[in-house]
Amino acid sequence: MRYQDLILPILISIPLIIIQIVVVPFFSIDNIGPDLLLILVVYFAVKFGQINGLTVGFIIGMMFDLSSGGLLGSAMFSKTLAGFIAGYFHNETSVDTNLSTYNFSLIVLLCAIIDSATYSILGGSLVNLSTAALIINNGLFPGLYTSALSMPLFIFRSKRSFN
Amino acid sequence: MRKFISYLLQNFKEYLLLIILLVTSLTLLSQNDKKGIEKIRTFAFGNFAFVTASLNSLANIFVDNDELNQLRIQNAELMLEVNRLRNYALENHELRNLMNYKDTSSFPFVPAEVISKLISNTQHNFIINVGNKDSVYKGMGVINEKGLIGLISEAHSNFSMVRTIKNARLKIAVTNQRSGVSGIMTWDGTHLIIKNIPSNYDFQMGDRIVTSDFSTIMPPMVSVGIVTKKEITVSGQLSNIQVEPFVDLNKISDLFVLKIIPSKQIDSLQLNLMAQ
Numbered sequence: 001m002r003y004q005d006l007i008l009p010i011l012i013s014i015p016l017i018i019i020q021i022v023v024v025p026f027f028s029i030d031n032i033g034p035d036l037l038l039i040l041v042v043y044f045a046v047k048f049g050q051i052n053g054l055t056v057g058f059i060i061g062m063m064f065d066l067s068s069g070g071l072l073g074s075a076m077f078s079k080t081l082a083g084f085i086a087g088y089f090h091n092e093t094s095v096d097t098n099l100s101t102y103n104f105s106l107i108v109l110l111c112a113i114i115d116s117a118t119y120s121i122l123g124g125s126l127v128n129l130s131t132a133a134l135i136i137n138n139g140l141f142p143g144l145y146t147s148a149l150s151m152p153l154f155i156f157r158s159k160r161s162f163n
Numbered sequence: 164m165r166k167f168i169s170y171l172l173q174n175f176k177e178y179l180l181l182i183i184l185l186v187t188s189l190t191l192l193s194q195n196d197k198k199g200i201e202k203i204r205t206f207a208f209g210n211f212a213f214v215t216a217s218l219n220s221l222a223n224i225f226v227d228n229d230e231l232n233q234l235r236i237q238n239a240e241l242m243l244e245v246n247r248l249r250n251y252a253l254e255n256h257e258l259r260n261l262m263n264y265k266d267t268s269s270f271p272f273v274p275a276e277v278i279s280k281l282i283s284n285t286q287h288n289f290i291i292n293v294g295n296k297d298s299v300y301k302g303m304g305v306i307n308e309k310g311l312i313g314l315i316s317e318a319h320s321n322f323s324m325v326r327t328i329k330n331a332r333l334k335i336a337v338t339n340q341r342s343g344v345s346g347i348m349t350w351d352g353t354h355l356i357i358k359n360i361p362s363n364y365d366f367q368m369g370d371r372i373v374t375s376d377f378s379t380i381m382p383p384m385v386s387v388g389i390v391t392k393k394e395i396t397v398s399g400q401l402s403n404i405q406v407e408p409f410v411d412l413n414k415i416s417d418l419f420v421l422k423i424i425p426s427k428q429i430d431s432l433q434l435n436l437m438a439q
Contacts, residue, residue, distance in 0.1 A: 018214065050177040058184045066207035072200060073192030080184045084177070122192060 005052055006059070009044045013060045016040060017067050032141045034149040035112060037064055041079055042086040042111050043153070046098050050087025057083025071122065078118035082111040104154040105147045112143035271422040273297050275305075277415055278322065287329035287350070287412065289313070293420060294321045304421040310386035310409035311335070311374060312418055323420070327412055328355060328387070336375040337387055337406075339366055345375045348387065348406060355388060357404040362395055366404050382423060 045053020061079030120138035313327035342365035392405035
């Protein structure tokens with residue numbers, strides 16, 4: 001793992017955190033919105049591997065917790081876990097395939113479901129969430145939204161690699 | 164041991180790092196209420212909020228903030244006014260309820276008509292068309308819109324006898340409304356007189372006389388008449404107060420019986436006064 005591979009995502013994450021906190025709430029539906037930071041974590045995890053993914057997830061999660069005023073540790077935990085899972089799809093020979101096709105959106109969907117559900121459990125430990133609510137409302141819907149928003153990224157990347 | 168550790172680090176470094184980072188996250192999560200963590204969060208949140216506020220102000224540079232602020236102020240003022248009006252409505256409702264309670268509880272009336280009049284200088288009585296069937300009983304007061312007329316001296320099933328204020332057998336506790344001095348008023352055959360009032364008591368011409376709080380037969384503050392004359396007796400220590408009634412008994416045809424049942428014990432005492 002190179003330091004440059006950590007610095008770049010952290011630099012990108014700063015404006016993304018601002019957008020996530022200021023702009024995304026305008027596009028949220030019933031408190032369900034896309035997670036731009038997760039797309040970034042998944043992207044770097046798929047591109048550079050598990051260690052890079054979970055480290056980036058941890059740092060970005062910590063920055064998000066500190067900047068959003070949420071419970072310190074909740075986003076750290078969920079983003080670390082998501083980065084680790086996304087890192088499983090890292091393969092030196094198939095990086096471009098995973099990042100430039102629908103695979104990326106599917107990886108984002110899987111990671112987003114886990115990330116959202118974990119964040120809900122840790123952030124709302126005093127709330128009695130049913131299993132169905134946990135999976136559907138706090139996992140699947142945000143995951144689908146995030147996954148849909150990740151599509152432009154791989155479409156843009158695939159066109160770029162094609163050119 | 165070193166070989167084992169190096170083996171773990173080489174083959175399971177991702178898992179080890181994952182465990183370390185997750186444990187760190189959970190540890191921080193459990194320490195959120197600690198003052199040190201709170202200070203860090205506050206510092207980070209405050210600084211980041213400054214950045215987002217600056218960006219927001221840049222984004223809103225083309226928005227007319229003055230007009231928006233004025234509208235917000237107006238909105239808040241209107242909200243407060245609505246709350247004030249709501250309070251007034253509640254107060255009004257309560258006051259109206261109180262007034263209704265006072266009205267209905269203090270002055271239940273039974274309307275009646277005068278059937279016959281016994282005209283006499285000492286035995287002035289009326290017979291009216293309401294009785295026990297109308298919940299009218301002995302001792303109840305009789306008034307009209309101008310003031311006191313008398314009280315029910317006898318009650319039958321459909322009719323009752325009213326002993327008027329111009330009946331010598333009727334004695335009523337009254338009060339000077341201005342000075343609050345009380346006395347017993349009676350008919351002396353020509354005038355309504357409050358007898359044996361100490362001369363130094365405050366009675367002046369034109370003072371209004373009303374029924375007294377001491378009476379359980381009549382409700383207090385029912386108008387009776389006005390003071391027209393003050394006569395000092397021969398000894399000079401006492402005086403008699405002459406009262407002109409508000410009610411013209413000769414012209415009365417309609418009246419009201421006050422449906423107030425007096426205390427039996429005090430009633431008997433007052434009826435004794437009546438019998439004297």
